[in-house]
Amino acid sequence: MQFFVWAAWLITIANYWFGTKQWDGADFGVIFSTMGISSLFMPTITGIIADKWINAEKLYAILHILYAATMFYLPQVDNPHTFFWVILVAMCFYMPTIALSNSISYTTLKNGNFDVVKNFPPIRVWGTVGFIAAMWITNLTGSKASANQFYIAGVSALFLGIYSFTLPACKPQNLISEKKTFAQKLGLESFKLFADYKMALFFIFSMFLGAALQLTNAYGDVFLDEFKLFPVFAESFVIKYSTIILSISQISETLFILAIPFFLKRFGIKWVIAIAMFAWVLRFGLFAFGDPSANLWMIITSCIVYGMAFDFFNISGSLFVETSTTPKIRSSAQGLFMMMTNGFGAVFGSLISGWMISKYFTTYYTNIGSLSKYVNSEADNAHLLNFLKNKGITVLQNGDLSRALDVKDWHNIWLAFTIYVLVIAIVFVVIFKHKHTRAEVEAINHL
Structure with a gap:
C-alpha cells in the first residue's frame, strides 16, 4: 500500500496535465520537482519527531491521512500554479513515509526476533507489487488521463492511514544521551564528506543520475499515449494500455535485484554503477527509436533494461556509501546519498527537462x-x-x-536524454577511480 498510493498517479499525471488540462509543458517539470524539494527536509524533520515524541506508526498514519486529503482536493484545482503548491503539500506528507515505513518494518522485525537482512527484502518486494498493481488499476479503469487517478490514491491512502493505527507500537527511542548540535541533529554533518574528492565526485554523479529517474517517470506514459495522433497507431494495444506496458519496468526491478550480488562480486562497485549508467543510455535510446508497431520490441526492451538501470545504481551506490564512511556518520551519509538523488537530482532533472522540452522540442x-x-x-x-x-x-x-x-518531438527528446546520460557515464568511467576494498568484499558477501 505504501507504493500503491503513490503509483496510482505518479506515472500517469502527465496525461492529466497535457491531455485533460492542456496546461503549459514548461510548467510540468516543477510538478516532479516537488518530490525533490520535499525530500530535502521532510524525512529529516519527521525522523526527529518519531525519534523523540510520537510513535512512528502513528506519525505514519497521520501523514497518510493528510496525503489522502490533498489527493481528494487536487481534482478541484484549475490553475497549474495552485496545482504545484497542492502537489508540494502532498509530497511533504508522502515522501517522509517512505523512510518511516522502513523504520517501522525494521523495528517490528527486530522486536519479533527476525533477521532484518534476511526477512526484510522478501517483504519489501511487495512494495514493487503494489506499485505495479496501482499502475494496472489506473490504466484498466480508464483513469490514466482523468482526475480519478487522484481519487484512487486518496481512497487507498485513507485506508492505509486508518489501518496503520493498528500496527505494532514503535515508540520514540531517545537512546542518544550525548548533546548534539542542531546541524548534527539534521544530519548536516555528513556534508563534510564533500571534502573528500572521491565522495564529492560520487555525490555529484548521484545528483546527475538522479535526474534521469525523474525523466522516465515524468514522460514515459505520455510519450506512449501521444502516438495516438497517428492513425496507424491509434488503436494499438500499447496506446490503450501504455501504463501496463510501462509496468514491465517495475517487474524488471524485482528480477534484476536478484542478479546484483553476482555482478558486484564479478565486477565491483564502480563497474556496476557504470553498467547502470549505460543501462540508462539504452533505456532512453530505445525509447527514441521505438514505436507501438514494428519497433515495439524496442519499447519492451527499454522497460526491461530499466530494472538494471534503477537497481544497479541505487543498491551499489548505497553499498559504496556504506563501505566508505565511518559508523558515526553512516546513517547521515546514506541520507545525503538519497538527498542528492531524490532531492537535488529530482529538482534539477524536473525543472531543466520541463523547460528544455517546451522551448526546443x-x-x-x-x-x-x-x-x-x-x-x-x-x-x-x-x-x-x-x-x-x-x-x-x-x-x-x-x-x-x-x-x-x-x-x-519525442524522438529528439529521448535522444537528448540519451546523450546526457552517455556523457555522464563516459566521464564517470574516466575520472572516478575506485578499487575493491576488504570492507566492500565483506559487505557484498552479506548480500
Whole structure:
C-alpha cells in the first residue's frame, strides 16, 4: 500500500496535465520537482519527531491521512500554479513515509526476533507489487488521463492511514544521551564528506543520475499515449494500455535485484554503477527509436533494461556509501546519498527537462493546414478532427484552432536524454577511480 498510493498517479499525471488540462509543458517539470524539494527536509524533520515524541506508526498514519486529503482536493484545482503548491503539500506528507515505513518494518522485525537482512527484502518486494498493481488499476479503469487517478490514491491512502493505527507500537527511542548540535541533529554533518574528492565526485554523479529517474517517470506514459495522433497507431494495444506496458519496468526491478550480488562480486562497485549508467543510455535510446508497431520490441526492451538501470545504481551506490564512511556518520551519509538523488537530482532533472522540452522540442500548431503532414487520406483527416475534439480543440471557419495544439518531438527528446546520460557515464568511467576494498568484499558477501 505504501507504493500503491503513490503509483496510482505518479506515472500517469502527465496525461492529466497535457491531455485533460492542456496546461503549459514548461510548467510540468516543477510538478516532479516537488518530490525533490520535499525530500530535502521532510524525512529529516519527521525522523526527529518519531525519534523523540510520537510513535512512528502513528506519525505514519497521520501523514497518510493528510496525503489522502490533498489527493481528494487536487481534482478541484484549475490553475497549474495552485496545482504545484497542492502537489508540494502532498509530497511533504508522502515522501517522509517512505523512510518511516522502513523504520517501522525494521523495528517490528527486530522486536519479533527476525533477521532484518534476511526477512526484510522478501517483504519489501511487495512494495514493487503494489506499485505495479496501482499502475494496472489506473490504466484498466480508464483513469490514466482523468482526475480519478487522484481519487484512487486518496481512497487507498485513507485506508492505509486508518489501518496503520493498528500496527505494532514503535515508540520514540531517545537512546542518544550525548548533546548534539542542531546541524548534527539534521544530519548536516555528513556534508563534510564533500571534502573528500572521491565522495564529492560520487555525490555529484548521484545528483546527475538522479535526474534521469525523474525523466522516465515524468514522460514515459505520455510519450506512449501521444502516438495516438497517428492513425496507424491509434488503436494499438500499447496506446490503450501504455501504463501496463510501462509496468514491465517495475517487474524488471524485482528480477534484476536478484542478479546484483553476482555482478558486484564479478565486477565491483564502480563497474556496476557504470553498467547502470549505460543501462540508462539504452533505456532512453530505445525509447527514441521505438514505436507501438514494428519497433515495439524496442519499447519492451527499454522497460526491461530499466530494472538494471534503477537497481544497479541505487543498491551499489548505497553499498559504496556504506563501505566508505565511518559508523558515526553512516546513517547521515546514506541520507545525503538519497538527498542528492531524490532531492537535488529530482529538482534539477524536473525543472531543466520541463523547460528544455517546451522551448526546443515542442511545436505549437495554430491552424488545421499546418497539420497536413499527419493527413494522407479522408480517414486520416477524420481521425485528426476526432483527435482535436478529444483534446477540447475546435476548428474555426478560417481553419484556425481554438487553442494551440502542442506536439512534442519525442524522438529528439529521448535522444537528448540519451546523450546526457552517455556523457555522464563516459566521464564517470574516466575520472572516478575506485578499487575493491576488504570492507566492500565483506559487505557484498552479506548480500
